[in-house]
Amino acid sequence: MNIEQIFQSLQKGKISPSRAKKLLSLYSIEKIGNIAQIDTGRRNRKGIPEVIFAERKHLLDLKKIIKKTLSKNNEVLVSRIKQKDYAKILEFSKKNKYKIKKGKNTTALLIYKKILKNRR
Structure with missing residues (x-):
């Protein structure tokens, strides 16, 4: 799920705010x-x-x-x-x-x- 899909799912009530937070946290990981x-x-x-x-x-x-x-x-x-x-x-x-x-x-x-x- 990309960031836009996460927001849409949250807005439609398909996922909870805590689930959205977890999914979004995956986008803040950077490899060195x-x-x-x-x-x-x-x-x-x-x-x-x-x-x-x-x-x-x-x-x-x-x-x-x-x-x-x-x-x-x-x-x-x-x-x-x-x-x-x-x-x-x-x-x-x-x-x-x-x-x-x-x-x-x-x-x-x-x-x-x-x-x-x-x-x-």
Whole structure:
């Protein structure tokens, strides 16, 4: 079903709003080569940014994923960053003029482009 068909089915009552939401979410998934799939609409649907699980990713792949995600969204949460990659991701983010929020004693970074508004 394409997007127009989803809207028509919703309008005619053939599908529920929750079913339409699920079907539309499929259109927000983007592949980054053979290394990852990102959900560019996650913030709008779930209220939280896309999360990149970094633990099993190569540094170069991780940088590609971060860059691609931030080309589509304002922020990305990178979790479980390997200790050896943490400083390199910080450096990469600063080099690309991304802003960073980090906690104390954490392996996660919130990387973003514009100042984040208080969201709940």
